[in-house]
Amino acid sequence: MALRAAEIGPGDEVITQANTFIATVGAILAVGATPVLVDCDANGVIVPQLVAAAITPRTKAIMPVHLFGWICDMEAIDAIAKKAGVLVIEDACQAHGAVWQGKRAGNFGISAAFSFYPAKNLGAYGDGGILVTQSKEVAERVRVLRNYGSRVKYEHVDLPLNRRLDTIQAAVLRVKLPHLDEWNARRQFLADAYREHLADLPVGLPPPAEAGRHIYHLFVITAKDRDALRTDLTEQGIETGIHYPIPVHRQPIMQRLFPSPTGRGQGGSLYPQAEQLAAHSLSLPMYPELPLAHLERVADAIRRHYQA
Numbered sequence: 001m002a003l004r005a006a007e008i009g010p011g012d013e014v015i016t017q018a019n020t021f022i023a024t025v026g027a028i029l030a031v032g033a034t035p036v037l038v039d040c041d042a043n044g045v046i047v048p049q050l051v052a053a054a055i056t057p058r059t060k061a062i063m064p065v066h067l068f069g070w071i072c073d074m075e076a077i078d079a080i081a082k083k084a085g086v087l088v089i090e091d092a093c094q095a096h097g098a099v100w101q102g103k104r105a106g107n108f109g110i111s112a113a114f115s116f117y118p119a120k121n122l123g124a125y126g127d128g129g130i131l132v133t134q135s136k137e138v139a140e141r142v143r144v145l146r147n148y149g150s151r152v153k154y155e156h157v158d159l160p161l162n163r164r165l166d167t168i169q170a171a172v173l174r175v176k177l178p179h180l181d182e183w184n185a186r187r188q189f190l191a192d193a194y195r196e197h198l199a200d201l202p203v204g205l206p207p208p209a210e211a212g213r214h215i216y217h218l219f220v221i222t223a224k225d226r227d228a229l230r231t232d233l234t235e236q237g238i239e240t241g242i243h244y245p246i247p248v249h250r251q252p253i254m255q256r257l258f259p260s261p262t263g264r265g266q267g268g269s270l271y272p273q274a275e276q277l278a279a280h281s282l283s284l285p286m287y288p289e290l291p292l293a294h295l296e297r298v299a300d301a302i303r304r305h306y307q308a
């Protein structure tokens with residue numbers, strides 16, 4: 001909806017990152033535009049220098065992803081976009097309530113998307129999402145697009161799409177929203193506890209962030225023996241995840257649509273950090289209700305793995 005409202009379509013390019021969920025690129029493909037992928041840093045967020053190198057006359061937007069709950073370097077991204085005369089559309093689907101430099105995620109670009117998938121920091125009881133925007137024009141266009149292209153009932157002036165949020169989901173979200181900051185604070189407390197318990201072990205840990213910048217939708221570590229560690233934890237009844245095991249550029253649909261790589265400006269291996277995270281990252285249990293004793297059990301299991 002954000003891309004359509006910005007009149008981005010065939011012949012246009014949108015820059016985003018190679019390590020994200022396919023939905024990010026799916027939105028770009030859905031409007032007929034071309035996704036241009038760049039690599040991430042060790043924290044999993046887009047690298048501004050690589051974004052700047054990927055700008056071409058066809059670039060119409062930059063779509064940074066606040067992955068795992070960590071707000072990207074939006075000061076640098078916004079400066080690049082302003083210089084190039086392109087839009088910034090945030091993928092904030094994992095960053096509900098994150099704050100950096102006095103602004104919440106979703107307030108840095110012209111518009112942003114949030115997901116209400118049940119496992120998100122703010123989740124519904126089913127699928128759903130929201131678009132936020134600072135533009136009256138975008139807001140008006142999206143209100144029409146989401147409702148069968150209609151301003152007046154039975155009069156359809158735009159694409160007849162149905163993107164309305166289910167009323168039951170909206171009711172659930174209204175009840176949960178006031179608790180979001182409290183839940184995020186608990187996630188930050190748990191992240192600090194993980195760092196304390198795992199600090200002396202041979203695993204990579206997400207660094208502490210400025211207050212509120214990272215709201216830990218996921219707590220992602222890296223390990224050279226990730227697969228063995230994951231198997232060991234599974235055998236002890238501890239569930240983990242991998243976000244994401246197949247980077248976007250290696251997805252079958254992307255290889256079919258774009259036989260030639262769509263990355264620019266990196267030189268050598270196109271997405272070394274995305275490949276590194278795909279091979280070595282592991283998401284540990286993280287949710288506000290996680291008891292500290294359970295977190296300690298996870299940490300102890302990881303410690304035993306490396307002391308065996």
